[in-house]
Amino acid sequence: MPRDHVIDPSVVHHQWDADLEPILAIDSGDTVSYDLLVAGHGQVWPEARYEDVRFDFDTIYNLSGPVWVNGAEPGDTLQVDILDLQHGEWGWSGFLPELGLLPEDFPHGYIRTFSLKDGRAEFAAGITIPLVPFCGTIGNHPGEPRRMLPFPPHKGCGNIDNRYLTSGSTLWIPVHVPGAMFSCGDPHAAQGDGEVCVTALEAPLSGSLRFTVHKQPIGAPRFRVPAASAAIRTGGCQATMGIASDLMTCSKMAVRAMIDWLVTNRGLTADDAYILCSLVGDLKIIQVVDSGVWTVSMSLPLTVFENS
Secondary structure (H helix, E strand, O other), X not given: OOOEEEOOOOOEEOOEEOOOOOOEEEOOOOEEEEEEOOOOEOOEOOOOOOOXXXXXXXXXXXXXXXXXXOOOOOOOEEEEEEEEEEEOOEEEEEEOXXXXXXXXXXXXXXXXXXXXXXXXXXXEOXXXXXXXXXXXXXXXXXXXXXXXXXXXXXXXXXXXXXXOOXXXXXXXXXXXXXOOOEEEEEEEEEOOOOOOOOOOEEOOEEXXXXXXXXXXXXXXXXXXXXXXXXXXXXXXXXXXXXXEOOHHHHHHHHHHHHHHHHHHHHOOOXXXXXXXXXXXXXXXXXXXXXXXXXXXXXXXXXHHEOOO
């Protein structure tokens, strides 16, 4: 019979390491409840400014796990049903020197913190962020290398920053090591597709996941989002485009154009506009087939703006 487990929130790790001892062993069909620490726990706090914080990139990610799934073997697939996720009471966002999509435009650092209440965060006068929590980092150990930093995604998922993996969604992940060695963390309360400034709305998170082992392989991770998911944006949008022969150039053009629009039409500073693009702006490839010239868009949902 499937069992419910509560993972110890005080036990965290800061990188993918195949030699770590699992902190919990479960069977296929079991459910695990989590209480996840915000990225930068103890390094940034409510009302902190960039001048106050002291980020330690060796420990900035607090991953919960690894969880050993009995019977999981390389070549299997681990199904993770995201049953319920709830954000905490506060969160932070910002950008750091030399990181993000536009480090040449924003060479300095900037941090903002937010109170999270009733599923929303007030960003600025007339601008409110809807909260749709998910784990920015989630996945199985990739097998090789046996030890790696938490920042790049890998074939077992990891730091995929997929905002669609919220309550009600399902993720299927290839298993690369015995027991799967599953971990999750880097919780987000909101994020746009692209996470362009390098952070989401970083926030503590609690929730529960159900794990099922399938004795069949998949070539790459998969996910399913139900029609009723809060991750699916409804209503209109304001969008900008980048058109060029290089995907990154297109992306930068589209985001710069949206920052310009927010500064001119919504009265934001460029710093705040950049963060807003990261929290609710969706960077999307429009087409890849037209004579070697790409089209990318950056869109903001009109629902974040009062009286739009």
